[in-house]
Amino acid sequence: MGETLDLVLVGVLLLNFLMLGTSRLRAAIQFAAMQGVLLGAALFIAHGQTGGRILLLSIVTVLLKGIVIPTILLRATRNISVRREIEPFVGFTASLVLGALATGLSLVFSRSLPLLDEHVGELVVPASFATVLTGFLVLTTRRKAITQVVGYLTLENGIFVFGLTLVEAIPFLVEIGVLLDLFVAVLVMGIIMDHIHREFSSLSTEHLTSLRE
């Protein structure tokens, strides 16, 4: 079971790099969606034997993270017929290097923390940290509002990966609540993005710097 999970998590890590490396907005969204699907799978693989609760949760995860939210974002890009490129502050190559660094750092950090015995050799914790950091990179180095939402999504994905270790501890209601919050958050951000586009005819956050000291 552990190896299957690790395999899925390798996929998640790979998607992190793809996300950092791609220059196309829609691709980035699709990578985030794929990550969402993988997460649903990972949840099932890790804890599927524990019962229907997990199955339900996995399905909801795949639905939300893999389908509904990406659809919202893709619709946003479609409605707003903007230039499809991601406009980074930091170049793609540099982003990849930073991503690699972040992944390395995650490995080191998770080593320095006392893991449970069953997690010691596994990828769960480092993959979680790496995804969180990837989310951070996307959030801070990509210019468009929509890419920032993708970054936020990735960040949440990373946290979700960490949650795989704690399925017993987290009540179902809270898990659902977390997912629901994520959904509403993206929804609200989508609405706001819509308004941003209407006001500024662009989704670049460059226009969003009039409030300053």
Place this chain on the structure above:
Amino acid sequence: MALWLVLAPLGFAAFAFAIPGARVRPWLLPAAGATQLVLVALELGTRGSGAGEPWIGLDPIGRLVTAYLAVLFFLCAAYAPGYLALRAERPNRIFCSVMLVFFAMMNLIASAQHLGLMWVAVEATTLASGPLLYFNRNPRSIEATWKYLLIGSVGIALALLGTFFVAYAALRGGIASSMLLSDVFASAPRLSRPWLHSGFVLALVGYGTKMGLAPMHTWKPDAYGEAPGLVGALLAGGLTSCAFVAILRFFQICAAAADSEFARSLLLFLGLFSMAVAGAFMVRQSDYKRMLAYSSVEHMGILVLGIAIGGAGSFGALLHLLNNGFSKGVLFLSAGNIHRAFGSKRTSEVSGALSVLPASGALFLAGFFAITGTPPFGTFVSEFTILSAMLHAERWGVAAAFLFLLVLVFVGMGSTVLAVVQGEPSARSGTTPYRDSWLGVTPIAVLLGLVLVLGLWIPAPFVALLREAAATLEAPR
């Protein structure tokens, strides 16, 4: 039944969403506030029989904060109809119902006894306050809302990770993991320290973002600057206090684990840093609403400083929570009135508010004196307590820095406030018809009266509640 404190506003929210009358709807807000006051009074009256659901219940901190929220919300809500009547051109269906949801979620934060539930509630307040901020629907408010949502959501995501870390700390400690506060407290001594520590840091940064501690405060001036005064008052008085409660929960875990020293030093640093940043950014601040945001940053710093010092400092911090909230209410609501009368929030364009709006100007000025800890306002008592705690702990350097920063903030805030209030009325005052009205002034005056009362006379049961709450910070159960 603590649950009713959450359900009642939600019910009002649904009702507000359902009814069609835009003129009637705002009055649901004070109605909900009054109902909440009754519910809270009942709840506080029947203390002791507090065995409700395990997830939602009122411990001393919860009792304190829900009661405080009820009062603050009632007064802000009493201000709302007058304000919304002035903004009749704006549809208020979303505004009213979302505000009630927002209020319900704040109550949920205060009464949640489960870390996960609390997180969900905090995130829900973030999302609910988005539409409130965006009430004015202009480019500037979009920008503010966007920043607020993004930074807040990212911060809260970190807090979720921190919550998970604490849960993992239990697993690592060989205990069945649970996020119920009572369970966590009970098993706290066995929590794995590295996980607990990093979990606390994540929660501190996460909820600290929400609370507006520097350097995570950056959304605050934008959001408070662009939000209607009413929303600013609820954000600065209510939401930040709730985020503070969330941090307190994590602090309690550390305290229960008899390992609060590291947490105290982090809080101490963040507290002083917040005050310093607030002081630096208040200097030559030309936008009086942004100035209020920095004042909020400063007072969040004072709150965590009090906790960091501990002892009487915790008591002082909890008292300061109330004082700050009520004073912020005074400031934001009166600033809102001034903004309305002058149509500008820049000090270069606003002056002589005391002449144009005698009541609001005076209240704004009085709010300034209240928030800066002028005796006999309540803020003075809480700051005095916190300072005494510092001296008692022989933290001379901290005390000196605290006092210096208070002066710095006073200078920064004073120059802006006085520029607005004093002098010849600027020409802009003639451009709007708005002048003081009973509806727009009375709630502010009551809020100010509350701050004053807290400085002159604190009822004994209330002191007992504060003591009890402070005690649970040192030795949570």
Place this chain on the structure above:
Amino acid sequence: MSTWLALIGAALISASGLLALCVRRTGPRFADRVAAAAVGAGAVSALAASVLALAGGGDSLSLDGGFPGGVLCLGLDALSALFLLPVAALTAACATYALAYFPAAAHPREAPRLRVSFGLASGGMIIVLLARHSLVFLAGWEIMAVSAFFAVTTEDRDAEVRDAGFLYLVSARASTLCLLALFALHWVATGSFDLVPIGAGAVSPAIQSALFALALTGFGLKAGLVPLHYWLPPAHAAAPTHVSALLSGVLIKVGIYGIVRVASLLPDAPPWWGESLLALGVVSAVLGVAFALAQHDVKRLLAYHSVENIGIIAIGLGAALIARATGHWQTAALALAGALLHVVNHALFKGLLFLGAGAVIQRTGTRSLDALGGIAKAMPATALCFVVGAVSIVGLPPLNGFVSEFLVYSGLLRVAVAADGGLWLLAGFATPALALVGGLALACFAKVVGSVFLGSPRHSSMTGGAEAPAPMLAPMAGLAAACTAIGIAPFALAPALSAASAVALGKPEAQLVAPLGAISLVALLTLALCALLALALRTRLRRAPLEAGLTWDCGYAAPSPHMQYSASSFAEPLVRTFSFALLPRVRAPQLAAVFPGRGAFHSEVVDPVLDRLLVPAARAFANAAGWLRLLQRGSVHAYLLYVWLALFALLAVTGMTE
């Protein structure tokens, strides 16, 4: 009884402005009178309380009722009563003066507000004097400070007034925060809010010294000890004149009261407390009067003289503290009595001088010494009162200033005689410094009297005119009479001074022993002989051929008022002598050719602390803070980065070991 009386007085005075607001509709004149009557009644009550307490009828009372600080104690002992005396008297004088100086009819917007803040400021002072509980003290203190701010900024449409008010407010706040630290430390050290003397050895010497240092800073800021005096001149210049009188006459004295009170609570005073106070006093007195001499604005000048007089008071207090530390109780009582009497005296004559200056300012519309002149002819009564005040403040016999300076000198000389080593040097240099201060003050007031009242008007608009109205003259006359009375019969105050010193020193046997009878004799002789001689001269002149002519100007036949020696020229030799400290900024025209063109000479002396230190420092800080703003330029990416950096930094410093 006496405490209740004083409380009633405080309540009446505080409520005076609000009462006037209530009767506003019956007309401005009536409201004016209601306010003045309330203040008068309150002052009478407070004066009665004060006299009662000075006669040995002091008492205290406790209020219990769930206040944050527990049971609140108030009390009136001889020390408080001695300060209460001038507070009540000057408040009443200023309120009466305001009837004509600042009537609501002429200032419909400002006067009602001013009355409220004026009453509250004075009421706050009384509360401070009565407080035996640190939180009550702070509450009274802040009510006083904040109301005084509103009183100072009465004419807030003037930017200069706003700036001065803000400076005052910030200084007041800094002072309050020092007191906050003081009382917090007191609470932590003693476990009590009650302001009662601490038992010997109950608190460590280091804590006691910290308490004293905090008191010295906090109260020194209010009292205006150099270098903490910087707010005083602008605030006094900005305030309406009767408010300046109150500020200068009694409000800054409350700072002195605080120092005396706190020192009386601390049992083990090392000599350095007194030495530092003495040194600060000398610096304040010398610099205060030197800067006063260089002023062109009569109100700023009077304000700097307050710094000087606070310095003299501090010299007395310092000498008393030194004597107390070395066990010379008699000397301590002497010096302390001098300081306390100077507090009372300064309230009387500084109040008088401000009120006199106000009368002139109201009549002429200018505060500039170089524009005034010859007003004695139009306002002879005002001029006479002002001269009395001037002679008093310079410390000359036969008036009251001489008595208190005499006592301070006496204490200082006794300290000097008893001292050796460094202390001898300190005391040995303080005495001549005090003499220098006296000389400079004389020069300064000769300049003020001369350029305002004597000679001929320098401006045509000031010819003619009339005497100040009765509500303004009466308080001045009263204060002048009080100055004279104390000068002639200082022994009448001796029991009160003894009682107050005994409280402040915590030593009932520390009685005042001074040759007050001889001083009285000197005063009487001076007055009597002058009167006799004047009478004789008058009789002689009646008989002599009296000729009136032009002033002799060495043959120049058409002297004009502009040829008079101006105030600035009068002070020039001394300003030049002290230019190393005053650093005057002079703009003089270069005279190149035989027939130079038009030129203008300009010189000003700016405050060293405010204009050379605080303002540049504040500007530098603001500029530095401006750079900090670059961090917040609206980029949400940067903001997110800060969140992460904070996270990483905090993680890095947090211990991660099991």
Place this chain on the structure above:
Amino acid sequence: MTLSDVAFAVVIPLLFPPLMLGVITRTKARIAGRRGPPLFQPYYDLLRLLRKGVVRSRTTSWVFLAGPVVGLVTACLAAAIVPLGANGALLSFPGDLIAFAYLLGLGRFFTIAAALDTGSAFEGMGASREAAFSCLAEPAAFFALLVLVKLSGAYSIGSMLGPDLPDLWARGAPSLGLATVSLFVVLLAENCRMPFDDPTTHLELTMIHEVMVLDHSGPPFALILYGSAIKLFAYGLLLARLATPFHVGGPALGAAVALGELLVIAILIGVVESVMARLRLLRVPSLLVGASLLSAFGVLLLVG
């Protein structure tokens, strides 16, 4: 003190001082090779002035006449504080040295005020200089008096200069010597003698005291002249006693010796005035500060 002593102590200070002026004038005349006016000329001048009429400027007020009156009264009272020889002074109480200085201050205040009352640029100039220079002389005098106080432990001029004075010289000769020199400088400055002021100059621009009283005439002017003579007497008495701390016989003899010493001082002043030129006005402060430093050094020597 008996009644006759008192009468004696009142009459001498009232009658003697103008003689000192006469002696100074005579000394100067002799050194310059002239015979000079009679020794009693100052008395004749005073009487003549008292008989004369008065011219008053139209700009003046009552202050103008208060100057001479107060100046004379304060000078008399100050003189009463100083003991004649080793005898007690008429007015003596602990701290009377302060009264001495401040009484003279009162006189100065009104003299200056009277000068300013005329509104004349010249008299203003004189007043300004008088104020400035006496200010600077004050610390010098107080340093000197402080040396005396410290050495004697007494607080009245009468007891400081009493019978114990020789003993003080024995204990603190250097300090007392410095104090004496410094007091002499103060005497010259306070009484407007050379090198501070030239009483005989005819150029108003360079005058100090004389220019202040330009507008006075008749009886008031007599009061002024008389007052300044008494002031000179008081200072001279102080200095004489300090410089010659010998104890001579009974009160009458002591007083006679003291008066003799005063005449010596007058001659000394005459000599100084004859051999020195008036200082440049800008240099005057330096000299006064120098005198202060001198007596301050005397204070320094008493450390320990």
